[in-house]
Amino acid sequence: MLKQKLEKRKMQQQAVAIDDNKPKTTTTTPLPGTSSSAFFSQPFWLRFYEIECDLNEQLATLELPITIKCAYNPVQYAASLHCAYLRRYLNGRKKLIFIGMNPGPNGMGQTGVPFGNVRTVRDKMQLTGEVLQPTVLHHKRPVEGLNCKTEEPSGVRLWELFERLSGNSIDTFAQQCFVYNFCPLAFFDEAGHNITPSELKGEFKRQIRDICLAALDKLLNLVQPEIVVAVGSYVYTTLGKSSFCKSVLLIGLPHPSPRALNNTNWAEKSTAFLQQHNLIKIMRNEV
Secondary structure (H helix, E strand, O other): OHHHHHHHHHHHHHHHOOOOOOOOOOOOOOOOOOOOOOOOOOOHHHHHHHHHHHHHHHOOOOOOOOOOEEOOOHHHHHHHHHHHHHHOOOOOOEEEEEEEEEOOOOOHHOHHHHOHHHHHHHHHHOOOOOOOOOOOOOOOOOOOOOOOOOOOOOHHHHHHHHHHHOOOOOOHHOOEEEEEOOOEEEEEEEOOOOOOOOOHHHHHHHHHHHHHHHHHHHHHHHHHHOOOEOOOOHHHHHHOOOOOOHHHHEEEEEEOOOOOOOOOOOOHHHHHHHHOOOOOHHHOOOO
16 A cells, blocks of 8 residues: 555656646645645646546555456556646536546557547647556556557547547537546456456446546536536446436447447447537537
Protein backbone atom coordinates (compact mmCIF):
# COMPACT_ATOMS: atom_id res chain seq x y z
CA MET A 1 0.00 0.00 0.00
CA LEU A 2 2.84 2.42 0.78
CA LYS A 3 4.30 1.81 -2.67
CA GLN A 4 0.92 2.47 -4.28
CA LYS A 5 0.55 5.76 -2.41
CA LEU A 6 4.04 6.87 -3.39
CA GLU A 7 3.35 5.98 -7.03
CA LYS A 8 0.09 7.92 -6.87
CA ARG A 9 1.84 10.97 -5.41
CA LYS A 10 4.55 10.79 -8.08
CA MET A 11 1.99 10.60 -10.90
CA GLN A 12 0.04 13.55 -9.53
CA GLN A 13 3.23 15.56 -9.33
CA GLN A 14 4.02 14.69 -12.93
CA ALA A 15 0.49 15.60 -14.01
CA VAL A 16 0.50 18.98 -12.35
CA ALA A 17 4.03 19.68 -13.54
CA ILE A 18 2.98 19.58 -17.20
CA ASP A 19 1.68 23.00 -18.19
CA ASP A 20 0.88 24.20 -21.67
CA ASN A 21 2.84 27.43 -21.28
CA LYS A 22 5.27 26.87 -18.41
CA PRO A 23 8.31 24.66 -17.82
CA LYS A 24 7.83 21.57 -15.66
CA THR A 25 7.94 22.00 -11.90
CA THR A 26 6.88 19.80 -9.02
CA THR A 27 7.38 22.24 -6.16
CA THR A 28 3.78 23.45 -5.75
CA THR A 29 1.80 20.27 -6.41
CA PRO A 30 -1.59 20.10 -4.62
CA LEU A 31 -2.21 16.60 -3.30
CA PRO A 32 -5.09 14.69 -1.65
CA GLY A 33 -5.53 15.54 1.99
CA THR A 34 -5.39 19.28 1.40
CA SER A 35 -8.22 21.54 2.51
CA SER A 36 -11.50 21.83 0.58
CA SER A 37 -10.61 25.40 -0.39
CA ALA A 38 -7.39 24.13 -1.96
CA PHE A 39 -9.39 21.45 -3.81
CA PHE A 40 -11.77 23.98 -5.35
CA SER A 41 -8.93 26.32 -6.31
CA GLN A 42 -7.42 23.58 -8.47
CA PRO A 43 -8.04 23.39 -12.22
CA PHE A 44 -11.25 21.55 -13.08
CA TRP A 45 -9.44 18.72 -14.85
CA LEU A 46 -7.18 18.15 -11.83
CA ARG A 47 -10.16 17.80 -9.49
CA PHE A 48 -11.41 15.13 -11.90
CA TYR A 49 -8.01 13.43 -11.99
CA GLU A 50 -7.73 13.24 -8.21
CA ILE A 51 -10.97 11.27 -8.08
CA GLU A 52 -9.44 8.93 -10.66
CA CYS A 53 -6.35 8.52 -8.48
CA ASP A 54 -8.51 7.58 -5.51
CA LEU A 55 -10.26 5.00 -7.69
CA ASN A 56 -6.90 3.57 -8.78
CA GLU A 57 -5.87 3.15 -5.14
CA GLN A 58 -9.00 1.14 -4.44
CA LEU A 59 -8.60 -1.03 -7.53
CA ALA A 60 -4.96 -1.75 -6.63
CA THR A 61 -6.08 -3.49 -3.44
CA LEU A 62 -8.08 -6.13 -5.33
CA GLU A 63 -6.64 -9.59 -5.89
CA LEU A 64 -6.87 -10.76 -9.48
CA PRO A 65 -8.68 -14.08 -10.03
CA ILE A 66 -6.61 -16.98 -11.32
CA THR A 67 -8.17 -16.60 -14.77
CA ILE A 68 -6.63 -13.11 -15.15
CA LYS A 69 -2.87 -12.99 -15.72
CA CYS A 70 -2.49 -9.21 -15.38
CA ALA A 71 -4.33 -5.89 -15.46
CA TYR A 72 -3.09 -2.70 -17.14
CA ASN A 73 -4.01 0.74 -15.83
CA PRO A 74 -3.10 3.37 -18.47
CA VAL A 75 -4.41 6.19 -16.24
CA GLN A 76 -1.29 5.40 -14.21
CA TYR A 77 1.47 4.41 -16.64
CA ALA A 78 0.23 6.81 -19.36
CA ALA A 79 -0.59 9.57 -16.86
CA SER A 80 1.21 12.20 -18.90
CA LEU A 81 -0.92 11.64 -22.01
CA HIS A 82 -4.07 11.01 -19.99
CA CYS A 83 -3.69 14.31 -18.17
CA ALA A 84 -2.92 16.10 -21.43
CA TYR A 85 -6.30 14.83 -22.67
CA LEU A 86 -8.07 16.02 -19.52
CA ARG A 87 -6.31 19.37 -19.56
CA ARG A 88 -7.26 20.09 -23.15
CA TYR A 89 -10.80 18.75 -23.26
CA LEU A 90 -12.11 18.98 -19.68
CA ASN A 91 -11.90 22.60 -18.61
CA GLY A 92 -15.39 22.69 -17.08
CA ARG A 93 -18.82 21.10 -16.97
CA LYS A 94 -20.17 19.34 -20.06
CA LYS A 95 -23.71 18.96 -21.33
CA LEU A 96 -23.16 15.55 -22.93
CA ILE A 97 -20.84 12.71 -21.92
CA PHE A 98 -20.17 9.43 -23.70
CA ILE A 99 -19.05 6.57 -21.45
CA GLY A 100 -17.36 3.46 -22.80
CA MET A 101 -16.44 0.30 -20.95
CA ASN A 102 -12.66 0.07 -20.44
CA PRO A 103 -9.34 0.53 -22.26
CA GLY A 104 -8.75 -1.34 -25.49
CA PRO A 105 -5.25 -2.88 -25.79
CA ASN A 106 -4.27 -0.75 -28.80
CA GLY A 107 -6.28 2.34 -27.91
CA MET A 108 -6.40 3.73 -24.40
CA GLY A 109 -4.04 0.93 -23.38
CA GLN A 110 -1.38 2.69 -25.46
CA THR A 111 -2.36 6.35 -25.14
CA GLY A 112 -4.26 6.82 -21.88
CA VAL A 113 -7.11 8.44 -23.87
CA PRO A 114 -10.58 6.82 -23.94
CA PHE A 115 -11.07 5.08 -27.31
CA GLY A 116 -7.73 6.73 -28.10
CA ASN A 117 -6.34 5.09 -31.19
CA VAL A 118 -2.84 6.41 -31.84
CA ARG A 119 -3.59 8.31 -35.05
CA THR A 120 -6.42 10.28 -33.45
CA VAL A 121 -4.47 11.13 -30.29
CA ARG A 122 -1.19 12.00 -32.01
CA ASP A 123 -2.35 13.59 -35.28
CA LYS A 124 -5.86 14.93 -34.64
CA MET A 125 -5.72 15.85 -30.95
CA GLN A 126 -1.98 16.56 -31.21
CA LEU A 127 -1.36 15.34 -27.70
CA THR A 128 2.10 14.38 -26.53
CA GLY A 129 3.42 12.75 -23.40
CA GLU A 130 5.55 10.01 -21.93
CA VAL A 131 4.10 6.50 -21.68
CA LEU A 132 5.75 4.22 -19.14
CA GLN A 133 5.11 0.49 -18.64
CA PRO A 134 2.44 -1.40 -16.66
CA THR A 135 3.48 -2.87 -13.33
CA VAL A 136 3.20 -6.36 -14.83
CA LEU A 137 3.69 -6.57 -18.60
CA HIS A 138 2.20 -9.43 -20.62
CA HIS A 139 4.69 -10.49 -23.30
CA LYS A 140 1.90 -10.69 -25.87
CA ARG A 141 0.56 -7.23 -25.00
CA PRO A 142 3.44 -4.74 -25.40
CA VAL A 143 2.91 -1.08 -24.56
CA GLU A 144 4.55 1.21 -27.13
CA GLY A 145 2.60 4.42 -26.56
CA LEU A 146 2.36 6.72 -29.57
CA ASN A 147 4.76 4.43 -31.43
CA CYS A 148 2.18 1.64 -31.53
CA LYS A 149 1.51 0.64 -35.15
CA THR A 150 -1.74 -1.25 -34.52
CA GLU A 151 -4.88 0.87 -34.55
CA GLU A 152 -7.82 0.24 -32.19
CA PRO A 153 -10.85 -0.33 -34.48
CA SER A 154 -13.34 0.93 -31.88
CA GLY A 155 -11.38 4.14 -31.42
CA VAL A 156 -11.03 4.73 -35.14
CA ARG A 157 -14.77 4.28 -35.65
CA LEU A 158 -15.87 6.41 -32.70
CA TRP A 159 -13.53 9.39 -33.03
CA GLU A 160 -13.79 9.58 -36.83
CA LEU A 161 -17.59 9.69 -36.57
CA PHE A 162 -17.62 12.22 -33.74
CA GLU A 163 -15.13 14.43 -35.54
CA ARG A 164 -17.13 14.33 -38.79
CA LEU A 165 -20.45 15.07 -37.07
CA SER A 166 -18.82 17.97 -35.22
CA GLY A 167 -17.83 19.81 -38.39
CA ASN A 168 -14.49 17.99 -38.65
CA SER A 169 -13.32 19.47 -35.36
CA ILE A 170 -12.70 17.58 -32.12
CA ASP A 171 -12.23 20.97 -30.44
CA THR A 172 -15.79 21.91 -31.44
CA PHE A 173 -17.05 18.57 -30.14
CA ALA A 174 -15.30 19.13 -26.82
CA GLN A 175 -17.01 22.46 -26.15
CA GLN A 176 -20.01 20.63 -24.69
CA CYS A 177 -19.07 16.95 -24.94
CA PHE A 178 -16.60 14.56 -23.34
CA VAL A 179 -15.62 10.90 -23.85
CA TYR A 180 -14.70 8.73 -20.91
CA ASN A 181 -14.49 5.08 -19.78
CA PHE A 182 -16.32 3.37 -16.94
CA CYS A 183 -13.34 1.26 -15.83
CA PRO A 184 -9.65 2.26 -16.19
CA LEU A 185 -8.36 -1.32 -16.27
CA ALA A 186 -7.61 -3.64 -19.18
CA PHE A 187 -7.53 -7.35 -18.28
CA PHE A 188 -5.60 -10.14 -20.00
CA ASP A 189 -5.61 -13.89 -19.47
CA GLU A 190 -2.61 -16.23 -19.67
CA ALA A 191 -2.81 -16.35 -23.47
CA GLY A 192 -3.02 -12.57 -23.76
CA HIS A 193 -6.71 -12.48 -24.67
CA ASN A 194 -8.45 -9.20 -23.85
CA ILE A 195 -11.04 -9.85 -21.12
CA THR A 196 -13.60 -7.06 -20.83
CA PRO A 197 -15.41 -6.20 -17.57
CA SER A 198 -18.55 -7.80 -19.01
CA GLU A 199 -16.62 -11.07 -19.39
CA LEU A 200 -15.29 -11.17 -15.83
CA LYS A 201 -16.80 -13.71 -13.43
CA GLY A 202 -18.16 -13.90 -9.91
CA GLU A 203 -17.19 -11.69 -6.99
CA PHE A 204 -14.37 -9.96 -8.85
CA LYS A 205 -16.78 -8.80 -11.54
CA ARG A 206 -19.08 -7.37 -8.88
CA GLN A 207 -16.19 -5.64 -7.08
CA ILE A 208 -15.00 -3.98 -10.29
CA ARG A 209 -18.52 -2.84 -11.12
CA ASP A 210 -19.30 -1.43 -7.68
CA ILE A 211 -15.97 0.34 -7.11
CA CYS A 212 -15.93 1.89 -10.59
CA LEU A 213 -19.59 2.89 -10.37
CA ALA A 214 -19.07 4.68 -7.05
CA ALA A 215 -16.14 6.63 -8.52
CA LEU A 216 -18.05 7.40 -11.71
CA ASP A 217 -20.90 8.90 -9.70
CA LYS A 218 -18.39 11.26 -8.08
CA LEU A 219 -16.98 12.21 -11.49
CA LEU A 220 -20.46 12.77 -12.96
CA ASN A 221 -21.42 14.94 -10.00
CA LEU A 222 -18.38 17.06 -10.80
CA VAL A 223 -18.98 17.29 -14.57
CA GLN A 224 -22.80 17.61 -14.22
CA PRO A 225 -23.84 16.38 -17.69
CA GLU A 226 -27.49 16.65 -18.68
CA ILE A 227 -27.24 13.64 -20.99
CA VAL A 228 -25.23 10.45 -20.45
CA VAL A 229 -24.69 8.15 -23.43
CA ALA A 230 -23.61 4.65 -22.44
CA VAL A 231 -21.52 3.11 -25.21
CA GLY A 232 -22.38 -0.59 -25.22
CA SER A 233 -24.92 -2.75 -23.43
CA TYR A 234 -22.73 -3.53 -20.40
CA VAL A 235 -22.25 0.14 -19.57
CA TYR A 236 -25.91 0.94 -20.20
CA THR A 237 -27.06 -1.80 -17.84
CA THR A 238 -24.48 -0.86 -15.21
CA LEU A 239 -25.32 2.85 -15.31
CA GLY A 240 -28.91 1.92 -14.56
CA LYS A 241 -27.60 1.47 -11.01
CA SER A 242 -25.94 4.91 -10.96
CA SER A 243 -27.45 7.35 -8.47
CA PHE A 244 -26.46 10.30 -10.68
CA CYS A 245 -27.93 8.82 -13.87
CA LYS A 246 -31.34 8.50 -12.22
CA SER A 247 -31.66 12.29 -12.41
CA VAL A 248 -30.56 12.80 -16.05
CA LEU A 249 -31.27 11.35 -19.47
CA LEU A 250 -29.45 8.02 -19.87
CA ILE A 251 -29.44 6.46 -23.32
CA GLY A 252 -27.50 3.60 -24.93
CA LEU A 253 -25.37 3.73 -28.07
CA PRO A 254 -24.16 0.46 -29.64
CA HIS A 255 -20.47 -0.18 -29.05
CA PRO A 256 -18.25 0.42 -32.12
CA SER A 257 -16.22 -2.76 -31.58
CA PRO A 258 -16.16 -5.19 -34.51
CA ARG A 259 -16.50 -7.91 -31.83
CA ALA A 260 -20.07 -6.78 -31.06
CA LEU A 261 -22.93 -8.72 -32.63
CA ASN A 262 -24.91 -7.21 -35.51
CA ASN A 263 -22.44 -4.33 -35.70
CA THR A 264 -22.25 -3.72 -39.44
CA ASN A 265 -22.78 -0.12 -40.61
CA TRP A 266 -22.05 1.14 -37.11
CA ALA A 267 -21.37 4.71 -38.28
CA GLU A 268 -24.64 4.95 -40.18
CA LYS A 269 -26.66 3.45 -37.34
CA SER A 270 -24.97 5.66 -34.76
CA THR A 271 -25.54 8.79 -36.85
CA ALA A 272 -29.25 7.96 -37.03
CA PHE A 273 -29.28 7.35 -33.27
CA LEU A 274 -27.60 10.67 -32.51
CA GLN A 275 -29.98 12.50 -34.84
CA GLN A 276 -32.98 10.80 -33.26
CA HIS A 277 -31.96 12.07 -29.84
CA ASN A 278 -31.02 15.57 -31.06
CA LEU A 279 -27.42 15.17 -29.95
CA ILE A 280 -25.63 16.28 -33.12
CA LYS A 281 -26.47 19.92 -32.43
CA ILE A 282 -24.76 19.60 -29.07
CA MET A 283 -21.75 17.92 -30.67
CA ARG A 284 -21.55 20.85 -33.11
CA ASN A 285 -21.86 23.33 -30.23
CA GLU A 286 -24.98 24.83 -31.82
CA VAL A 287 -27.19 24.81 -28.71
